[in-house]
Amino acid sequence: MSMFLYRLARFSYRRPWVFILTWLLIVGGVLGLAVASGAKISSAITIDGTQSQTVIDQLRTEFPETSGGQGTIVFTAAEGKRLDEGEAADVIRAAMKEISENEYVVAREAQALAAPPTQATAGQQAQQPALPQQSAEQSQMPSPIVAPSPEQQEKKMQEALLKQGMLAPGVLVSADGAVALMQIQFTEQVEDLPSGVIEDVVAIASDHADTAGLTALPTESLKPHEPPLGGHEALGLLVAGLVLFLTLGSLRVAGLPLVTGIIGVAVGLGGAFALSQSIELTSATPVLALMIGLAVGLDYALFIVNRQRHLILREGLSAEEAAGRAAGTAGSAVLFAGLIVIIALGGLTLIGISFLTTMALVAAATVFCAVLIALTLLPALLGLIGERILSTKARTRGQKRSYEQRHGFAHRYASTLVKGRWAVIIAVVAVLGVAAIPMTQMSLGMPNGATANLDTTERQAADAIAESFGDGYNAPLITVIHAPDGTSFKDSQLPGITSELEQSDTIETVRPMGISPDSSLALFSVIPTAGADDDATKTLVHTLREDTGTLTGISGTTIGVTGLTAINLDISEKLASVLPLYITIIVVLSLFVLLVVFRSVLIPIKATAGFLLTIGATFGIMTAIFQWGWLKEVVGFDTPGPILSFLPIMVTGILYGLAMDYEMFLVSSMREAHVHGCAGEQSVIHGFEQASRVVVAAAIITVSVFAGFIFSDDSMVKQFGLALAVGILIDAFLVRMTLVPALMSVLGKAAWWLPNWLDKLLPNLDIEGDRLLKHLHQNTNTKQQDEGRTHPNTTH
Structure with missing residues (x-):
């Protein structure tokens, strides 16, 4: 090579x-x-094969109008003002009507007048005052039938909706009238919508809100995809x-x-x-x-x-x-x-x-x-x-x-590490072990509005929702109930199922969303009592999925749960379950590569053990900062939250590769010194001296590149930048530049031990260039001999 x-x-x-x-x-x-x-x-981040993705795929087939993505816009008014009356109510209704005219938005009118509202309408009729008793003669006289005007019909519908806590179809209003939630159902998943659709929807809401002095806050799902x-x-x-x-x-x-x-x-x-x-x-x-x-x-x-x-x-x-x-x-x-x-x-x-x-x-x-x-x-x-x-x-x-003049700081540092090798090993392992302790409490999740910075619209929207409706309204669950084989759902069953589900202590409210065309599926919006990252909500998702009729009151039903909260939960659990498998895969493959490169049994094992110390300390520090909130002002966020669910698996792979880079350049220099005649500790010191400066420079460069991303406004990028910067700092300076020389001096000649039978099987890649140097030396000698024959020295 x-x-x-x-x-x-x-x-x-x-x-x-x-x-x-x-x-x-x-x-x-x-x-x-x-x-x-x-x-x-x-x-969007989805994983095929998870229960939430399976439900989405089923809805696309059997209930396509409900399988698209959802978005929410929160309207707020000035203190003391109400959104359910006067001009404020009118502009919100107008905004919803205009948004519903978009070809990629599902109109809400039909849903509003379906099964659930009929119950409220009946209740409204029951509350109407009784008319005066008529005489028999009056009762026999035909009553003129006057068709209500469109304005009267619209007014009656608005009154019926207000009794349900709604300003318009798809628009909820809080009990104090301070906050309104405009829930928008798209025909496609949000990430599949054509460019400009989300921006148009948000602009319509904002323009209408401005005319009445209101504030329109789009939630996390309506952020631009850039x-x-x-x-x-x-x-x-x-x-x-x-x-x-x-x-x-x-x-x-x-x-x-x-x-x-x-x-x-x-x-x-x-x-x-x-x-x-x-x-x-x-x-x-x-x-x-x-x-x-x-x-x-x-x-x-x-x-x-x-x-x-x-x-x-x-x-x-x-x-x-x-x-x-x-x-x-x-x-x-x-x-x-x-x-x-x-x-x-x-x-x-x-x-x-x-x-x-x-x-x-x-x-x-x-x-x-x-x-x-x-x-x-x-x-x-x-x-x-x-x-x-x-x-x-x-x-x-x-x-x-001269060689002696080159013995600078690197030589003195390596000599010190070699002399105090056992103290160095114990100290490094102890420090990294302590740093890894918070990792035992690491919680995985996905970013959401509740953990965004306070100055973002998605965080302000989440706070307004939590304050006026409850934390659970930031974590809605789309719940699909499957009818037992050979049966179907009827509209009359929906109120009963709703009441049964609401008996759970972890469910705040349930809203029916309709029945599929073949009547085999009943769709509900379930609002938990707790937020998306709360253990109670995670338990609720599993409880619903494991139910076989107890919660619905209908024996034999099965429940599927999807929605952003359930999707994020499935992603986190899936990634946590495959992380050990992934670590095993890359360790086995990389051990083989390192075995071939270094032609040693112990060095690949040592390199991998050092990496495990690195990854434990890195995740411990990440947990302390992002989950516990240590140094959050320095890093640039104001609300602690879970660690990004796919960060551990990605950071493990990236850090392992980069850590082995530094192992490669440092230890290959030691091997080069060993191959070329340096014995024992001298090969460690000489190899360290040759490679340390460039490894340190490379590590500082890498840390600088990663650290530049820590100040990003995006929480995912911030977490990745910090994890990789901290990981490289730990691995390059504590593990490779401190622990490795000490361990190499302890191993001595055994570091390069390789069974003869294995030595014959492994290819010689010549990483140190020994074959190259021999080839060049032979060419030089041959050239000198040829020149000697052509121009022989003569003596007089």
């Missing part, structure tokens, strides 16, 4: 414009396709650029990793957006690809450029030869480091969760682009710079330094 990469880099170095123009054509083509196809971003990207990422790039400059000592050279990193992300993200009409991209997918693509793209380019400069300074090689050897040695490590990241991400596809598969494949493709660019485009750019990669002064200074 090292020979192939050496020759590829030399070829690219000598013909730079071939590779530069090729990559520019690729970038232009991919971005052109992305613009032409139009990026489609979905906010990639949560802003200017915060630039902060991370600025820090990364500064670190590159300090590490490489030149603006010209520091710009190379930035250029290659940005091109890799452009290709990866552009390809994802170009395919977004065919694959479902969630809003988090492009952000994760951007995070990972920038991080590995900058790191991989840094490793190769730094190795080239090292070879020029220490061995006096030409820039071309140094570039080839850097690609053959550091480039080999880059290739297999990228392979480990791709394996870690690819393992997500084996779980069978569609949106995670898409996220993983897009991120893995971006990493693959970063590796290709580092091995092809980067040498071409180095070819353009040529010998200017280092100034004459820098070359002279570097070549004059």
